[in-house]
Amino acid sequence: MSISTENEQLAYIASQAADARVNVEVETDEGMTLNLGPQHPATHGTLRIIAKLDGEKVVAAEPIMGYMHRGYEKLTEVRTYPQVTTLINRIDWLGSFANEVPFILAAEQLMEVEAPPRAQWIRTILFELSRIANVCLFLGDMAVQVGATTPVFYAFRDREFVLNQIERVTGGRFHPNFDRIGGLKDDLPKGWIEETRGALDRMKSFCDEMEELVLGNEIFQARTRNIGVIPGDVALSYGLSGANLRASGVDWDIRRDANVGLVYDQVDWKVWTHPDGDSFARFWVRLQETREACNIIDQLLGSIPSGPIMAKVPRIIKVPAGEAYVATENPLGEMGYYVVSKGDLTPFRVKIRSASFSNMSITPWILKDVFVPDIISILASLYFILGDIDR
Amino acid sequence: MAEIPDHLLKRAQAAREKAEAEQPAAGEPASEATETDTAVAVIEEETVEIDEKAEETLNKILEGLGEKVLSSHIAPNRGLWIRVSSENWRQTAQFLHDELDCTFFDWLSVIDWMPSPYGRELDAEQDIEPEQEPTEPEQMEWGYTGGDTRFQLICRLYSITNAIGIMVKADLDDQSPRALSLIPVYPGANWHEREAREMFGVTFDEHPDLRNIYLPGDFEGHPLRKDYPLLSRRMKPWPGIVDVEAMPGEEK
Numbered sequence: 001m002s003i004s005t006e007n008e009q010l011a012y013i014a015s016q017a018a019d020a021r022v023n024v025e026v027e028t029d030e031g032m033t034l035n036l037g038p039q040h041p042a043t044h045g046t047l048r049i050i051a052k053l054d055g056e057k058v059v060a061a062e063p064i065m066g067y068m069h070r071g072y073e074k075l076t077e078v079r080t081y082p083q084v085t086t087l088i089n090r091i092d093w094l095g096s097f098a099n100e101v102p103f104i105l106a107a108e109q110l111m112e113v114e115a116p117p118r119a120q121w122i123r124t125i126l127f128e129l130s131r132i133a134n135v136c137l138f139l140g141d142m143a144v145q146v147g148a149t150t151p152v153f154y155a156f157r158d159r160e161f162v163l164n165q166i167e168r169v170t171g172g173r174f175h176p177n178f179d180r181i182g183g184l185k186d187d188l189p190k191g192w193i194e195e196t197r198g199a200l201d202r203m204k205s206f207c208d209e210m211e212e213l214v215l216g217n218e219i220f221q222a223r224t225r226n227i228g229v230i231p232g233d234v235a236l237s238y239g240l241s242g243a244n245l246r247a248s249g250v251d252w253d254i255r256r257d258a259n260v261g262l263v264y265d266q267v268d269w270k271v272w273t274h275p276d277g278d279s280f281a282r283f284w285v286r287l288q289e290t291r292e293a294c295n296i297i298d299q300l301l302g303s304i305p306s307g308p309i310m311a312k313v314p315r316i317i318k319v320p321a322g323e324a325y326v327a328t329e330n331p332l333g334e335m336g337y338y339v340v341s342k343g344d345l346t347p348f349r350v351k352i353r354s355a356s357f358s359n360m361s362i363t364p365w366i367l368k369d370v371f372v373p374d375i376i377s378i379l380a381s382l383y384f385i386l387g388d389i390d391r
Numbered sequence: 392m393a394e395i396p397d398h399l400l401k402r403a404q405a406a407r408e409k410a411e412a413e414q415p416a417a418g419e420p421a422s423e424a425t426e427t428d429t430a431v432a433v434i435e436e437e438t439v440e441i442d443e444k445a446e447e448t449l450n451k452i453l454e455g456l457g458e459k460v461l462s463s464h465i466a467p468n469r470g471l472w473i474r475v476s477s478e479n480w481r482q483t484a485q486f487l488h489d490e491l492d493c494t495f496f497d498w499l500s501v502i503d504w505m506p507s508p509y510g511r512e513l514d515a516e517q518d519i520e521p522e523q524e525p526t527e528p529e530q531m532e533w534g535y536t537g538g539d540t541r542f543q544l545i546c547r548l549y550s551i552t553n554a555i556g557i558m559v560k561a562d563l564d565d566q567s568p569r570a571l572s573l574i575p576v577y578p579g580a581n582w583h584e585r586e587a588r589e590m591f592g593v594t595f596d597e598h599p600d601l602r603n604i605y606l607p608g609d610f611e612g613h614p615l616r617k618d619y620p621l622l623s624r625r626m627k628p629w630p631g632i633v634d635v636e637a638m639p640g641e642e643k
Contacts (some may be wrong), residue, residue: 007600011608066605073590074615077507109469236551238579239496252495252551323534325470325547325558327497338545340502340534351545353498361582390605 010050010062031059036375038067047386051367051375058375061367063360068390076350081107081181081317084347088337089175091354092388095134095331097126097166100179103350105261106326106339107181110319115261119183119309124262125300126166126178127328128293129196132203133162134331135243135290138383139207142283143214145380146223151214158206161199168192181317183310193301200294207291215287224279228366228378231277238365239358242333243289244382246273247281254329262328267299279381286383318345332356332388356388442467448491448555449473455490456483464535474536474560480544481571483559488576493548493557496577499584501563501591502543504531507617536560542568542591546580563593572598590615 010033037048046067052059072091076084088103089096101123108114115123140155163173168189170176178185214220230240235248245252253271255264272288274281321343327336333355340349359382366382367375445465452473453460459479464472475483487493531541542563549556561570572595573580584595585604592613595601603610612619 007602011602066603066607069605071614074619074621078621233494234578236494237496237577239498239577240579250551257554258556321532321534322466323472324466325556334497336498338498338500338547342532349502351498351500353547357582358496358498358579361579365578 007062010052011064031055034372038064047384047389049363049367049375049379051372053372056371058367058370058372061364061375063363065360065386065389068386070391072391073350073352076347078346080345081319081347084350085179086175086177088352089177090387091352091391092134092330092332092335092356092385093174094137094385095130096172096174097130097170097176097178098134098328098330099335100177101127101262102326102328102330102335103337103339104179104181105328106324106337107317107319108261109324109326110322110339110341111181111313111317112320113182113311113313115183115311116308117263117305118187118307119311120261120263121300121304122169122184122188122309123179124264125196125297125304126169126176127262128297128300129162129166131293131331132290132297133159133166135286135293136162136203136206138286139210139214139283139290142377142380142383143210143220145376146220148214148217148220151210154206154209154213158202161202165192165196165199168195180310182313183308187309188304193304196297196301200297203294204291207287207294210287215284221280223374223377224283224381226276226278227374228279228370228381229277230362230366234365235277235362238362240333240362241355241358242329242331243285244282244333244359246271247285248277249273249275254327254334258327260326260328263300264296266303267296269296269299279377282381282383316345318343319347327353330355332383332385333359335388352391354388354391356384356386357391360384360389442471444553444555445471448553448557451491452487452557455486459483462536466535470556470558472535472558472560474538474562477544477561477563477570480559480561481573481576483561484546484548484573484576487548487557487559491550491557492552493550495549495551496573496579497547497549497556499544499546499573499580499587501568501587501593501615502534502545503541503591503615503617504533504538504543505541505617506531538562541565542593544570544587544593546573546583548577567594568592569594569596571596574598589613592616 032053034051034053035048036051038046048064049061050064051061072087075087079087084103085100088099091099136155136159140152143151166176167173169186169192170178172178230244230248232248232250235245235250240248251271251273255262256271259265269292272285272292274285319341321341323338323340325336325338327334334353335355336353338351338353339347342348363379363382366378370378442465449463449465449471456475459475461474461476463474538560540562542565544561544563545558547556547558563570568591570593572584574597582604584598585601587593588595588601589603589606589610590613602608606614
């Protein structure tokens with residue numbers, strides 16, 4: 001193998017390290033190369049970072065992914081529209097239901113079908129519940145990455161109540177596969193609304209607990225304040241979305257500004273932003289958003305309209321020719337599907353725009369000139385799911 | 392060959408008969424007048440649906456770029472598409488970034504418009520070996536804004552201040568698909584272009600680092616091209632219409 005560029009050299013070193021299946025530190029002429037991962041507790045999966053160090057400082061960092069690439073964009077081309085939701089459930093596995101919604105909305109847009117109001121309401125409720133199930137884990141996990149072990153156990157404990165509620169409706173704790181073109185698979189079970197209120201109360205007290213336990217903690221603040229600062233314009237040019245963007249002071253939320261098909265306009269709620277753009281701001285925004293999600297669900301639970309949960313759609317679904325892009329504000333950020341249809345049973349091409357892929361593309365920029373321990377806290381605060389990067 | 396279940400064939404036959412029965416009624420001369428009336432009504436309904444924001448944005452783009460915009464398409468309240476040539480690719484992005492405040496880089500990808508040479512028929516057990524050479528461009532059908540070539544570059548740029556997203560398409564040369572990298576305008580295009588390179592074989596000039604992002608370094612071929620075979624389709628039958636069960640009470 002001839003090594004021509006510096007990047008190839010880095011990739012070569014990385015591949016050698018992978019063969020040994022250990023984290024190794026390789027001495028090179030200009031300093032040290034530190035290999036993090038692919039099996040590292042901070043990566044929520046298999047992501048590897050190759051960092052070139054000068055002392056304790058990172059000179060250049062290069063994330064390497066693809067260990068989990070499953071080729072969903074190709075697989076969607078040989079599956080019918082209803083079958084696709086089974087696949088895309090597995091993109092962001094912590095908030096699965098939220099993955100299905102934009103695809104279904106895109107197909108509905110092409111078919112010119114609209115789900116009945118009751119289905120839209122329940123969709124929005126489940127969407128926000130999956131946001132809580134997802135972000136709740138982040139709140140605990142972020143603390144673990146800076147050295148506090150307890151919060152993550154609290155997060156797992158309280159997340160269970162939300163998962164139970166999702167399971168009661170959909171039958172699946174992690175992969176509901178519940179959304180259908182034209183509505184939902186099933187209606188809510190009896191007594192579910194009251195139980196959900198109970199779970200939400202628990203969630204609210206969890207948020208308060210996190211605020212007291214983590215947010216005010218001196219060590220946590222020292223590890224996150226003014227670390228990993230992303231200015232708003234840089235965040236935009238890298239395509240950051242969701243809480244990462246709002247933590248950089250950009251007041252932008254698809255739920256409020258470009259809402260398609262969900263009923264956020266029926267609710268009184270607030271978009272939280274933070275001007276600092278550091279790791280602390282990203283944690284703070286997500287904490288507020290979890291509270292806000294509880295608030296949204298609370299209001300929606302009281303106003304679910306009656307009626308059918310399924311619009312009239314043919315049993316064998318053929319989507320008329322056309323192109324559509326629908327994005328929603330998923331727990332991790334903007335998730336969208338660009339669906340190209342040629343009037344067949346299967347989509348002609350589906351481009352999956354996943355939030356973590358864009359959110360992570362800023363890592364070479366943000367990890368420059370930080371200290372080694374901050375790599376972990378910055379990665380944790382950017383918050384990615386490997387399935388969402390690799391698709 | 393898997394057989395299509397009888398109940399489906401029966402239903403299709405019934406639908407065909409019904410359609411045939413209805414057709415002569417609609418074709419009667421007496422109903423002609425009402426037919427034209429409804430046609431007019433439909434047209435009126437369509438003209439009502441105008442996306443003012445998209446129209447306004449398109450006018451601004453046409454003012455600024457003029458002849459460079461080869462075609463455009465507006466789907467009311469769904470989006471705005473424009474098509475430029477690959478030479479003007481970066482220039483267009485720069486214009487949208489500077490003049491229309493499209494500062495948010497959403498995503499970039501490629502569409503391969505060639506129909507799949509592996510007959511993906513409903514009743515085919517598995518992929519058929521392609522009989523002919525990759526399909527000629529004449530047999531392709533393009534989506535919105537049309538097209539001239541097999542590969543089309545597409546990216547979505549978003550303006551947060553105006554809350555409008557613009558899809559920009561560009562035709563790429565069939566033999567050596569290439570375009571200028573968008574990294575100087577949007578640094579976030581880096582990974583998207585690397586993905587497009589490995590999946591479709593599109594070269595981005597002036598890109599600093601076009602290594603594979605997902606696939607192993609020595610991977611051969613470009614998996615998202617339509618003529619790239621899908622191994623799972625060779626291994627097992629297509630899980631399609633043959634799995635449809637009859638609804639309760641429905642005749643088998």
